[in-house]
Amino acid sequence: MNTLALWFHKLGSPPTFYRFAGALRPWLLALALLAGAIGLYGGLVLAPADYQQGDAYRIIFIHVPSAWMSLFVYACMAVAGFVALVWRIKLAEIVAMECAPIGATFTFITLVTGSLWGKPMWGTWWTWDARLTSELVLLFLYLGVIGLYYAIEDRRKAARAAAFLALVGIVNLPIVHFSVVWWNTLHQGSTVRILGPSHIAPSMLWPLLTMALAAKFYFGASLLGRARVALLAQEGGKDWVRALAQAEGGA
């Protein structure tokens, strides 16, 4: 085994991960705060008003990064769930399950901010078009994963059952993403494109991308923090947790 694979293998053990996550988390949080501050200042102060929507468009600096994260976090949860199902790694189970509340929050923010923008711009808070409906289904999938996880007594069995639900639900991701292409929807198509030019002025694009970066860092920090707590709770009786508690002077 080469060094990288060995390091990765070691990282799967709870004590190593606990230390590693604890060291990395403050940095991610700092980066998230920094990028978030720059992105918000750029988006709310520096970026010009839109030619049609005036200042109301500024909600995209929250809405679009949250929407991207709602899909990204789900993909992370499904990949971790897959690893948990096939290799039965305890850490993968915990990571998959701790993704769910974060993703559900991002999805909720996406729906609420979209609704707030939709009322003045479209003329309605909500409509059952394909994009809005599939995003709502995404929220229900997250809630289903959380619900299933806490409905089963045995933590490890619960994680595997919920991971399976998360994995099956991944078919919704392409539906959310391509819904605006496949159907006639009220929701507009993608503004920012990876391939080809984006339909947004550069002065508005950079704060948007900075906010997206901030959301990514925040997700990393939040996930590591949640996973550490979940690890402690699940490994409560193990030697390494006892040693840790003694070292912290709690015992």
Next chain:
Amino acid sequence: MNPTRKRRMTLVLLILGAVGVAAALTVYALQQNMNYLLTPSQVLAGQGAGYKTFRLGGMVKTGSVRRDAHSLTVDFTVTDGDHDLPVEYTGILPDLFRENQAVIATGHMDGARFVATEVLAKHDENYMPKELAAAMAKAHAKHHVGTPDPGPGTRQESAPAPSP
């Protein structure tokens, strides 16, 4: 990889594949009959006949908006380029409603007119500052770019003034 893991992986991948195929078929089937809206051409071809109420989508034709002086009633024509359909609506229109703007109206046919109970404005995916939109409109006018859409600059004139 040991045989147990291999078996689990095959099983999970098989289930994922089956779910994927099922979802793809559902999406494919829904594409044929999940219409969020009908265009004026589709309505005039009789596709709206089976619905009590339906959504009508298209652009508001230039110069077609008539507001009643004493009520909230608005008349305008929705066009998809090929065919036009007169629409009547009583109520408050969204901010983005203007000529040459894509709208989606919910309502029913009353003879040859469409009576809307709700009018929603569809926003496009373009975001740009006012100055850029004005500059683009000027450049379009200079080079006589002949498009059915007169460009964002024209829209801006009829727009409610954006806050500074």
